[in-house]
Amino acid sequence: MNKQEIIDILSNETTNERLFQEADKIRHEYVGDEVHLRGLIEFSNICKRQCKYCGLRSPNNEVERYRILKDEIILYSKKARDMGYKTIVLQSGEDDYYDTDKMCQIIRDIKKLDVALTLSIGEKTFDEYNAYKKAGADRYLLRIETTDRNLYEDMHPNASFENRIQCLYDLKELGYEVGTGCLVGLPNQSIESLADDIIFFKELNADMIGIGPFIPHKQTPLKDAKQGDFWLALKVMALTRINLPDINIPATTAMETINPNGRIIALQSGANVVMPNVTSLEYRSKYEIYPDKACINETPEHSKNDIKLKIKSIGRTISNDYGYRNK
Numbered sequence: 001m002n003k004q005e006i007i008d009i010l011s012n013e014t015t016n017e018r019l020f021q022e023a024d025k026i027r028h029e030y031v032g033d034e035v036h037l038r039g040l041i042e043f044s045n046i047c048k049r050q051c052k053y054c055g056l057r058s059p060n061n062e063v064e065r066y067r068i069l070k071d072e073i074i075l076y077s078k079k080a081r082d083m084g085y086k087t088i089v090l091q092s093g094e095d096d097y098y099d100t101d102k103m104c105q106i107i108r109d110i111k112k113l114d115v116a117l118t119l120s121i122g123e124k125t126f127d128e129y130n131a132y133k134k135a136g137a138d139r140y141l142l143r144i145e146t147t148d149r150n151l152y153e154d155m156h157p158n159a160s161f162e163n164r165i166q167c168l169y170d171l172k173e174l175g176y177e178v179g180t181g182c183l184v185g186l187p188n189q190s191i192e193s194l195a196d197d198i199i200f201f202k203e204l205n206a207d208m209i210g211i212g213p214f215i216p217h218k219q220t221p222l223k224d225a226k227q228g229d230f231w232l233a234l235k236v237m238a239l240t241r242i243n244l245p246d247i248n249i250p251a252t253t254a255m256e257t258i259n260p261n262g263r264i265i266a267l268q269s270g271a272n273v274v275m276p277n278v279t280s281l282e283y284r285s286k287y288e289i290y291p292d293k294a295c296i297n298e299t300p301e302h303s304k305n306d307i308k309l310k311i312k313s314i315g316r317t318i319s320n321d322y323g324y325r326n327k
């Protein structure tokens, strides 16, 4: 689709049902009915950045900060593997405590568990990405957040838009499966720029795309901003499926947070991945990127069983393989 076609669909409310059905059909044809579950470990909520929308931004003094050290990360990884997860996702704020050596040790130990490993730890140098890859990391998630340069610069004080893009191309060059994505509903975000986001995903040939509505957090400068619209986020996701038919697309926790059936609706509108949390409750509530995160009071066992039942109830199955992109 060209930009104008994407804009037309994003601005038209009467074609929504057809769009979601078409995305569901393409999902079925290209990636099948299996849903891939990824076990998410949020191992540190310490972050040096100041992203205006994020509850973990460094100026927020009201969060109780934590770091999970290597042995405990390995413990959660083993538990996730034993629960049947084939992919572990390690996510954190940009926390320099975990230098290249520490990260590579963690990566090597997790890779002994016969799982695919995804990192989501922010902007690093080419050499750092290279070291993680050599240590065994398979995939990397780094959302562009928005391709509107002015909005990007406004939302991310002291950050470089060029560097964000460079990181994504570095990751591609190093042979990672690369995940990116955007927020939908940031203040002053235009429909045109959402169309540009989708075109950017295609240009990058991203392997995974995560899309979620913006949710205002009380301890951020955007506390009084309007929440992103669930249906608009779903439309961006469905259009992403149609334009990149063979990639992996998660039904995101942010969608579940603002719509009690958000993940299932997403799985029926183009998504084929869910990322349940596998850390213990004490950490989950502190990893408050946005407020009232879905599943925050669930144990890992509960999260997994609940989503499994829901997935089966819509006639889909749980995948037993690593869930790489099938090109």
Ligand code: 5AD
Residues within 6 Å of the ligand: 053, 054, 055, 143, 145, 182, 183, 212, 213, 214, 215, 216, 217, 254, 289, 290
């Ligand atoms: N609302 C929704 N999503 C958010 N993220 C960060 N803060 C918020 C918020 N307030 C998303 C960003 C980031 C991902 C880990 O969480 O897109 O890449």
